[in-house]
Amino acid sequence: MKKILIFTASIGGGHNEAASCLENQFRKHGFIVKKLDALLEINKTLDALIIGSCKILINNFPKLYGGLYDISNRERSNKLITHSLSRISEEKIYEIIVQEKPDLIISTHAFMVGVIGHLKKRRLINIPFMSVVTDYEAHRTYIDENVDAYIAGSNYTSERLIKQGIDKEKIFPYGIPIREEFLKRLESISLKPSSFQILLVAGSLGLKGMKKVLRNIVDMEGNYNIVVVCGKNKGLKRSIEREYDELIKSHKITLYGFTNNIPVIMENSDVIITKPGGLTISEAIAKRLPMIIPYYIPGQEKENLDFLLKKGLAIYVSEIDSIKELIESMMKNPKILDNMKENMKEMYNKSCLDNIIYLSENLIENCNYKMDLNYGS
Template identity: 35%
Template sequence: MKKALIFSLSTGGGHNTAARNLKEIFTDSDYEVVIVDTMNKISPKLDRTINKGYETLANKVPSSWGALYQLSNKKKISKGLFSTLAKVSRKTIIEILHRERPDIILGTHPFVVSFIASMKKEGIIRLPFISVVTDFVAHDLYLHDYVDAYIVGSDFTKIKMVEKGIHPDRVHSCGIPISKIFTIRKDPPSFETFKILVMAGSVGFNYIIHIVDALLSIDRPIHIRALCGRNDKIKEKMKRRFAKDIQEGRLELFSYTDDVASLMDDSHCVLTKPGGLSVTEALNKNLPLLLPHYVPGQEKENVEFLLSNHLAFYARTPKETKKIMEEIMDSPEVLDIVKDNMEKITSNYHRKKIIHIANELIKKGSFT
């Protein structure tokens, strides 16, 4: 039995979700799979600092997170910082590799490229390495000559990477890995009541309160399901603030849930921040997106991709969110245009293609 070793990080929720989805795909293809929360293994204290820093900046001071993202996206700055981090991680990575003895390595975070590719360049690692890009524009940290293959979410992503010097044969636009449950589609609900799914990300971003408040002011038959992530404070605050609407059945509140696929099946539209995984899940479910918020940095780039391909609606304020939603409810046929565009994008998505790529790399050995 072949063995895949997946290195992930816990910043946000998408990277670990991608890792779990990869495990599902590889396990279904008779691989043994081990997932490593990389930074936690290297330094639990540093891991907690990074995760807390991300949650605080992205939720409370998003402009600062955006500035940090752009700074790290400059090669001269990122090269020095992350080469140092790669050297610090080396001993731990080697110990993990010796213990697990994988046939192939995969990574779901740009930091992992810094760790693994630098060791491949020095000849310390000779195993094939696949990097999964979990957004629609690749951060420069993903780009490295010693990555054997990239899995990306669109041809747009591939084109941008090729423009930065990555060989096109190494980039495969077969979709950001999702769980197979998101590949199953069901008939949409009746339009008698317009059903809206609002997602605040795994962190539970504060914007959800203002968006739900605006939506509840729509004077039409609606039913809102709001996913508050792991932010129990936000959920309790919303329980108090919207008690009447909850009692009347116009609003349901959820904490972090693994039932997102079923909730998408029973919705006409999803309002979410544009994380790569959430977007890909909605694309596969053919569920139109309205984007009421984004975290500056990678999500701003995701918004630009989605809007340029007419895959989503975008609202700058809660008031604009309400207006767009009312227009959609007045003319629901506009959703069909978005759905058609989603079909075109997802026609290239093949979850199992990564298995073929992995098998070929193991058979031929590392190209780099």
């Protein structure tokens, strides 16, 4: 049996979710799969430092985070960062590859592209390498001539990769990997309420801005109910429980922390209010669930938002105070939602997971496996 080595990183939830999705799919097709958190494997202290710093910046200094993202996306500074990360990481990563002896390496985080690319450039490994771009705009860190195949979320993403110098023959717009439950219609178990259902999502880290959104929509006119998903932010969930205890008891608000039931909730919702993380918006597109974006993390999420607006898949609300009026107009005029659903239908790629498996099989078959040099040679 062929073996797949998947590298991910726990910076946000999307990279891990995409990696887990691929892990499950490859196992179903008879592959041996090893999934590793790259930063954790390299150095636990480094992992804690990077993830902790990202959480602090995202939650408390989002503009600074966005500025650092933009700086790292410039050619000269990106080369310096990539080179530094490779020097810190590649010896340990090489040891893992030697130990695991994979037939294909996959990364769902841009951090690993430069590391694996440098090992291939030095001819230490000649194993096919696939990079999964988990946002709709590819950061410069994804760019490396030694990547054998890019999985892109859309044709838009493919065009952006080509503009950055990637050979179009290496790019496959098969969609960002998401769980199979999002790729199937679930009418047989649908519990769609008669009221207009609003899904309010914070993301894996939680987002305090959603409390302001909730305050603005709980007293709307019309027949509606609100499903609130706080992610892993336990403090946010407790705060909402205290403030909206009566509405929760009366089932006007349904409150979740982290839940794996999102496919069914999406299936039964009329609109989702969310930040534009790559995985969440891919899941919404697959479910043809119109999106309202009232907040985003500067950097990759701003680029994802630009993509959504260009394709007519979402509405951006710059002032949260106006979100109430927008949803009330959607309830009265469903055509607003229908237009977004139709645009999503054109992007929907039902067989993207199988396409990735077939591509992987071809990459393995066409590669002469070789790893006959010692690190440092």
